[in-house]
Amino acid sequence: MTGTLAGIGAGLAVIGAGIGIGMIGGRATEAIARQPEAYSMIQTVMIITAAMIEGVALFAVVVSLIK
């Protein structure tokens, strides 16, 4: 039973992270379309921000890993 609950928890975390990273990607694409010359800077900021969100989501995954 604990395994199932952990799975649900991980799934919920993934939903949040998915929405967050999706929004970052979308906005970054818009920003690049508006200012193609700022491509590399936007990409770096995008990756850093996505990594932050991913980190939070991974906390949840790790919590699910703990028995």
Place this chain on the structure above:
Amino acid sequence: MDLVTPGIGLIFWQVIAFLVLLFVLKKYAWKPVLNAIKSREERIKGALASAEEAKEEMKKLKADNEVIIKEAKDERNKLLQEAREIKSQMIEDAKAQAGIESKKMIESAKLKIESEKDAAVSEIKKLVAVFSVDIAEKILKKELDDKKEQQALISSSLKDLKLN
């Protein structure tokens, strides 16, 4: 749970290994590699800069050449202009000289003619005096013979005189 529990042994070995990696790489790898990359980049930058400089130099030389050529052309044009001016001046001068000369010649010729004429007139006057003496002599010789003939003689003498 022990998946997320750090172990002392692993931490110990990881610290040692990473420190060794860090210091060995820092001293024997990153330094030469980064220096080589940097010096290559600098060399490329330097080569590009010197190429740019050479280009600039070339441009300057070309501009200099153009200036020199232009100056030479100007010089030539000036010289030609001067030569032309001198030529026309000379012609002008020559013409003026010739005019003055000819005038002078004419003048002197006129003077000569005048003096010749005067000489001739005085010669004629002398001759007239001689002739008149001669005629007078002849008249005086014939006067005694005939009055009529005397008259004729005078008129004929006068006619002769008019020749002059």
Place this chain on the structure above:
Amino acid sequence: MINFRKFVVNTGWILLFLFTSVNFALASEKEHSEDSSNEEFDARSFILDHVKDSHEWHIATYTSHGEEKHLNVPLPVILYSNNSGLSIFMSSKLAHGHTYKGFKLEEEGEYAGKIVEITESEGEENILIPLDFSITKTVFGMFVSVIIVLWLFLSLAKSYRKSGVSEPKGLQAVLEPVVLFVRDDIAKLILGKDHYEKYLPYLLSAFFFIWINNILGLIPVFPFGANVTGNISVTLVLAVFTFIVTQISGKKQYWKHIVATPGVPFWLAPVMIPVEIISLFTKPFALMIRLFANIVAGHMSLLTFIGLIFIFKSIYVAPGSIFFVLFMYTIEILVGFLQAYIFTILSAVFIGQAIAEEH
């Protein structure tokens, strides 16, 4: 950048072909043993055993004469306990639950997977936990990758010394774009061109250590395939290194920001100071968890797709399973690079915040 992408893609393809063949072998072997022993397949322990650290290097399980046998590479065990001092022996002495010099590798219970020391005093059995400095699978795998990293970059340095400043070729052509990527797109971009040189050796070492470990962790043949960067102790140490570098290089502005955050009224200080101090530690903590969880999750999903074959006990699941494993491998190669990049760039960001001057 484009050259670099090409390089990553090519490396990925080469590694992929290697992996798929090995996976096939591994999968069929596993299936064979499971069928004959007719046991319920325990996916959880199958996955966790592969992901977790262990005292010997398990290569394969096979059946001969109806008996399950394990093909293991023994690794040195180094223990220190107050009771018996330092003891060093090979892990094969502890195999199959044997007790050696009073040490025993517990297989289940509270200390499962750990080596315990059993001492007898007055007829009672006491269980002690010695300090375990063993060269475990992860330590061994890490040593292998450290040697590979050292070999790669020392020979790179040698080739630079030999070729001088001529155009890169061979190993240089492969590694130089990556070194330049770390220098220009991480260090110079984040730290600025005045400060980056000081931190570049650390960033480069961390980047290549993580990247090479991520890649080697995906090769399922001895002596590679140890889950090094997917081990929390390893990522803990890396995160602590970043933490130490960050704190050492912290300028006045950085500490001022912690003690008195600009733009915050003074009466909020009792709240803000603890928050700022906690945030000092959450940053490296997030670094640790991010790398660990990413790599573990990658290995776990790979193993899950392989495990599907044994869960369904059908060879017909294998093609689909292998297809997904292939797909995951491609993603994991990308993730391996990406996580190295993210770890390095976030370290640079933290250091950059610490060395930022007042504008």
